[in-house]
Structures are given as C-alpha cells and as structure tokens.
Amino acid sequence: MNEKPKLLIIGAGVAGLSAGIYAQMNGFDTTIYEMHSIPGGLCTAWQRRGYTFDGAIRYLTEVHPEVKGYQLWEELGILNHTEMHFYDEFVCIEGRDGRKLHIYTNIDRLEEHLLELAPQDAALIHDFIEGIRDFTQLDLPVDITAADAREFAQMGRGMLPVLLPTIRWRNVTLDEFADRFTDPLLREGMHHFFQFSPKDFPMMLCLSTLGMMHDHEAGYPIGGSLPIAKSLESRYLDLGGEVIYRSRVSDIIVEDDHGTGLELESGEIVRGDMIISAADGRMTIFDFLDGKYTNEKINRIYQGGMTPSKSILQISLGVAMDFSNHPPMINFPLAEPVWLGNIRHDRLTLKHYCFDPNMAPEGKSVLTIWCEADFDYWRWLRGDLSRYRDHKDEVAEVVINILDQRYPGFRDALEVVDVATPMTYERYTGNWRGAFAGWALTTRKMSMMMGIGMDKTLPGLSGFYMIGQWVEPGGNVALSCASGRDVIRDICREREREFVTKSDA
Ligand SMILES: Cc1cc2nc3c(=O)[nH]c(=O)nc-3n(C[C@H](O)[C@H](O)[C@H](O)COP(=O)(O)OP(=O)(O)OC[C@H]3O[C@@H](n4cnc5c(N)ncnc54)[C@H](O)[C@@H]3O)c2cc1C
Numbered sequence: 001m002n003e004k005p006k007l008l009i010i011g012a013g014v015a016g017l018s019a020g021i022y023a024q025m026n027g028f029d030t031t032i033y034e035m036h037s038i039p040g041g042l043c044t045a046w047q048r049r050g051y052t053f054d055g056a057i058r059y060l061t062e063v064h065p066e067v068k069g070y071q072l073w074e075e076l077g078i079l080n081h082t083e084m085h086f087y088d089e090f091v092c093i094e095g096r097d098g099r100k101l102h103i104y105t106n107i108d109r110l111e112e113h114l115l116e117l118a119p120q121d122a123a124l125i126h127d128f129i130e131g132i133r134d135f136t137q138l139d140l141p142v143d144i145t146a147a148d149a150r151e152f153a154q155m156g157r158g159m160l161p162v163l164l165p166t167i168r169w170r171n172v173t174l175d176e177f178a179d180r181f182t183d184p185l186l187r188e189g190m191h192h193f194f195q196f197s198p199k200d201f202p203m204m205l206c207l208s209t210l211g212m213m214h215d216h217e218a219g220y221p222i223g224g225s226l227p228i229a230k231s232l233e234s235r236y237l238d239l240g241g242e243v244i245y246r247s248r249v250s251d252i253i254v255e256d257d258h259g260t261g262l263e264l265e266s267g268e269i270v271r272g273d274m275i276i277s278a279a280d281g282r283m284t285i286f287d288f289l290d291g292k293y294t295n296e297k298i299n300r301i302y303q304g305g306m307t308p309s310k311s312i313l314q315i316s317l318g319v320a321m322d323f324s325n326h327p328p329m330i331n332f333p334l335a336e337p338v339w340l341g342n343i344r345h346d347r348l349t350l351k352h353y354c355f356d357p358n359m360a361p362e363g364k365s366v367l368t369i370w371c372e373a374d375f376d377y378w379r380w381l382r383g384d385l386s387r388y389r390d391h392k393d394e395v396a397e398v399v400i401n402i403l404d405q406r407y408p409g410f411r412d413a414l415e416v417v418d419v420a421t422p423m424t425y426e427r428y429t430g431n432w433r434g435a436f437a438g439w440a441l442t443t444r445k446m447s448m449m450m451g452i453g454m455d456k457t458l459p460g461l462s463g464f465y466m467i468g469q470w471v472e473p474g475g476n477v478a479l480s481c482a483s484g485r486d487v488i489r490d491i492c493r494e495r496e497r498e499f500v501t502k503s504d505a
Contacts, residue, residue: 013041040229
C-alpha cells in the first residue's frame with residue numbers, strides 16, 4: 001500500500017515545480033498537471049529560425065552565494081552550473097535634448113555620472129545614492145513568510161540594518177521622487193527607469209534592486225529563462241516526481257470542505273490527499289472553486305483592492321547586426337508618438353541579449369521591445385484570427401520602421417519577427433488578462449512583503465494551498481520558487497513532520 005500522502009499540483013511554472021521538489025524531498029508522492037507541453041509557465045523562451053526569444057528573466061535575484069536567499073537555489077540545486085551575467089548598466093534613458101542618463105549598477109560610477117549631468121540636483125542625487133547604499137544591507141532569509149515567532153524574529157533581525165531606510169522611504173513613490181529633480185533628463189528618466197511600474201510604485205524597490213545589482217545579488221542567468229525552468233523540472237523528475245503535460249485542470253474536487261481531487265478538461269478525475277494550485281489566482285478561487293471559499297479580504301483584493309501587473313506586448317526581432325556595443329536596455333523618445341494596438345507610445349524600451357551567446361548566431365542579435373497593451377482590445381482582435389494576425393504584423397511594422405530610422409540598414413538585416421500579445425500570455429499560461437507578474441507592488445501593499453504575506457490557504461477549505469505570483473505580490477521567479485518552499489514547510493509543520501530541504505538524489 002502506498003503510504004505517502006498524495007499531493008496534486010496544478011501548474012508546472014517555477015512555483016509548482018519548486019513545491020514539487022520540496023514535497024518530493026519531504027516524502028510526498030506528487031504529480032503536477034500542466035496544460036502546456038513544456039515546463040516554466042511565464043519563465044519561458046521560444047525559438048525561431050536560429051534565434052531564441054526570451055519571455056521573462058532580465059535579472060534573477062538572490063544569486064550571490066553569500067546572501068541568505070541563495071539557500072533557495074542551493075536547495076533547489078539549479079544554479080550550480082549556471083554562469084551569471086551582471087549588468088554594468090541597468091538601463092540607458094535618452095532625453096529629448098540628446099543627453100543620455102546611464103543607470104550604472106556600480107553605485108560610485110552612477111553617482112559620478114548623475115553629478116556630471118545635474119550638479120544642481122546634488123542633494124537629491126546624494127539621497128538617491130545613499131538610499132541604494134543603505135539597501136545593499138538588506139539580506140532576508142529564504143522564508144518569505146514567518147511560520148512561527150522564532151522565524152518572525154529572524155526576519156526582523158534581517159530587516160534591522162535597513163529599518164531606518166525602510167521607515168524613511170516606505171511612502172515615497174518612484175513618480176514623486178522623480179518629480180523632485182530639477183534637471184529635465186533626470187526627472188523624465190527616473191519616471192522611465194523601472195518599466196511597467198504602477199503609479200504608486202515604491203521607490204524603495206528601485207533602491208533595493210539597484211543595491212542588489214551593485215552587489216551582484218541580481219544578475220542574468222546565461223541561457224535565460226527556459227533553462228532555469230528545465231533545471232527545476234529535471235531536479236523534480238530526479239526526485240521521483242511526475243509531470244503530466246497537455247493536461248488542463250478544469251475543477252478542484254472538494255468533499256466535506258477538503259480538497260480531494262482534480263477534474264481534468266478531458267473529463268478524467270484524479271484523487272489526492274491535498275491540492276496545491278500554482279495557477280492563476282482568480283481562476284483557482286472563482287472558477288475551480290466557484291468562489292465558495294472566500295471572505296471579504298479576498299473579494300476585495302480580486303475586485304480591485306490590489307493592482308494586477310500590466311498586460312504587455314513583446315515584439316521580438318532577430319537581426320543580422322551586432323548590438324553588443326549598445327547598452328543592454330535603452331529607453332528612447334520617439335520623434336512622433338506611435339500607436340501600438342490602441343495605446344499611444346511616445347517612448348520605447350529596447351533590449352538586446354548580446355551578452356548571452358545562446359540567444360543568436362554569432363555576430364547577430366536578439367532585440368525585444370516590451371510595451372504596455374490593452375487586453376480587451378487584443379481579445380477583441382482575436383475574435384477574428386486574420387484581423388488579429390494583421391494587427392500583430394502592423395505593430396511589428398511600426399517598431400521595425402522606428403528601428404530602421406534609428407539604426408540604418410536595420411530592415412535589410414532583419415531575419416525574424418515575432419509578436420506576443422496579452423492573448424498569447426493568457427493562452428499559454430492562464431494568467432488573468434495576460435498579467436506578467438501577478439500583483440504589482442505599490443507603496444500601500446509593501447507590508448505584504450514584510451513578513452505578513454498573502455494567505456496561501458482559503459477560509460473554510462482544508463487540504464488546499466495556493467502558491468506562486470498571485471500570492472507573492474511583486475511576483476518574480478525567486479519569490480514564486482520561495483512560495484512553493486514556504487507551503488511545503490507549512491504542510492510539514494501541520495503534519496508535525498520535520499521539514500527537509502536536502503536529498504541524496
Ligand atoms: C515579460 C516578463 C518579464 C519578467 N521579468 C522577470 C525578471 O526579470 N525576473 C524575475 O525574477 N521574474 C520576471 N518575470 C516574472 C516571472 O517570470 C514570473 O513571476 C514567474 O515565472 C511566475 O511563476 P509562477 O509559477 O508563479 O506562475 P506561472 O509562470 O504563471 O505558472 C503557472 C503555470 O500553471 C499552468 N496552468 C495555468 N492554468 C492551468 C490549468 N487550468 N491546468 C493546468 N495548468 C495550468 C500554466 O500553464 C503555467 O505553467 C517576468 C515575466 C514576464 C512575462
């Protein structure tokens with residue numbers, strides 16, 4: 001007789017795979033049901049005629065072996081052989097006056113550059129630089145939410161070195177801070193420094209991100225997103241886990257208010273002792289569970305109490321030109337605003353991947369443009385496939401024209417074009433309105449990041465847990481993986497079992 005508790009996991013994104021790995025290490029018998037044919041969810045890439053277009057990681061956090069959070073990657077066993085690339089420059093923002101604001105990752109270099117650009121803003125530059133320096137001291141443990149008083153105290157100790165900076169910056173938004181600069185380039189540049197930031201994006205997050213980049217705690221894993229997901233998958237399989245691909249879950253079966261199984265789209269019913277959903281939060285709570293297990297707080301969150309991350313377009317281009325001498329990310333103003341879909345843009349952000357030899361043939365480059373998109377508009381277009389495809393072509397054409405003017409010969413050197421819309425994200429990952437990182441972080445919601453966290457269970461329902469970017473605001477790969485870890489730790493505690501984070505496999 002199989003005595004191991006059976007755990008069913010919905011979704012082989014990074015959160016689901018991480019939960020699977022920890023569950024296997026802790027003696028559970030697990031199966032992951034994934035609707036797609038490959039692992040990774042949003043943490044993915046796709047190949048087109050010799051080019052690899054990456055869909056996610058620009059930087060992965062906690063990658064320095066000396067930070068506490070690195071424990072996560074060690075336990076998951078996935079970064080051992082991964083080379084990291086650390087950016088010298090995070091982004092270059094071009095002004096309308098031709099000047100360039102380089103956001104260097106080295107703090108001293110950044111300070112010197114900012115002072116050269118805008119000596120009149122010296123006091124504010126000093127604040128900014130000291131803020132980054134202060135947040136280099138942030139070193140949080142691997143647990144995102146404290147399971148007991150001891151862990152809470154541990155987290156508190158981790159926050160201690162940044163307590164004063166946290167108090168100081170907690171209500172400052174990126175936009176407010178940007179507006180304090182008198183220099184037009186710094187003022188405009190700061191607004192564009194963090195792509196897709198919501199209106200009340202915490203300045204603290206910009207400072208801590210730059211702090212992590214300075215200390216090489218945040219970097220790009222050579223190979224990109226998909227190898228990270230595949231490493232998680234192979235670790236999970238090595239530990240005896242099972243993933244069933246092309247297997248879409250349509251319902252969670254509940255008996256006596258306890259999760260006991262899944263219904264698959266094929267009609268098949270699978271049974272288990274516990275269910276973890278690593279899929280979209282709204283789909284999980286309101287579709288799979290028909291909204292039966294909610295409370296005021298959950299309803300408020302899903303009715304607008306929290307801001308989902310934006311729906312986006314990704315225009316990927318493979319070009320027989322070498323962009324390695326350009327900054328890895330450039331935000332530049334357009335001579336005339338353009339419409340991409342139904343949204344008007346007066347700036348674009350262009351990224352290249354020349355620092356990763358896996359992405360394009362030698363001497364050639366992968367370029368991507370990510371920009372905000374209107375989900376409803378793209379859903380409407382998709383109602384007619386040929387209209388949708390024509391529109392994707394039109395959007396690509398607008399971008400190619402701009403790049404051809406900016407980089408003479410670009411159009412002739414162009415080899416591959418690919419456009420992903422919010423519908424693509426929704427179709428392949430199930431995320432609500434194609435949201436690319438779950439809930440956006442705002443100054444008001446920062447407290448959720450600080451030891452309290454969002455609930456990973458639902459009121460009145462036992463044997464059921466949620467993980468991933470919809471329960472970890474500010475969603476990213478490290479947080480989603482840590483969320484899988486936290487939940488298995490909690491399940492072990494509930495069952496009065498030791499939580500094991502190692503395995504011989
Ligand atoms: C453009 C972009 C840029 C990003 N940049 C970064 C970055 O620089 N650094 C960083 O760390 N993170 C970045 N992220 C965010 C990061 O990729 C995500 O937050 C993270 O991968 C989310 O993982 P997850 O497992 O929580 O969710 P998902 O990746 O959404 O995984 C959910 C999984 O569940 C599956 N699923 C859904 N519904 C069902 C169903 N009904 N049945 C079966 N399976 C189902 C999906 O197919 C998917 O595999 C970026 C994301 C995007 C899109």
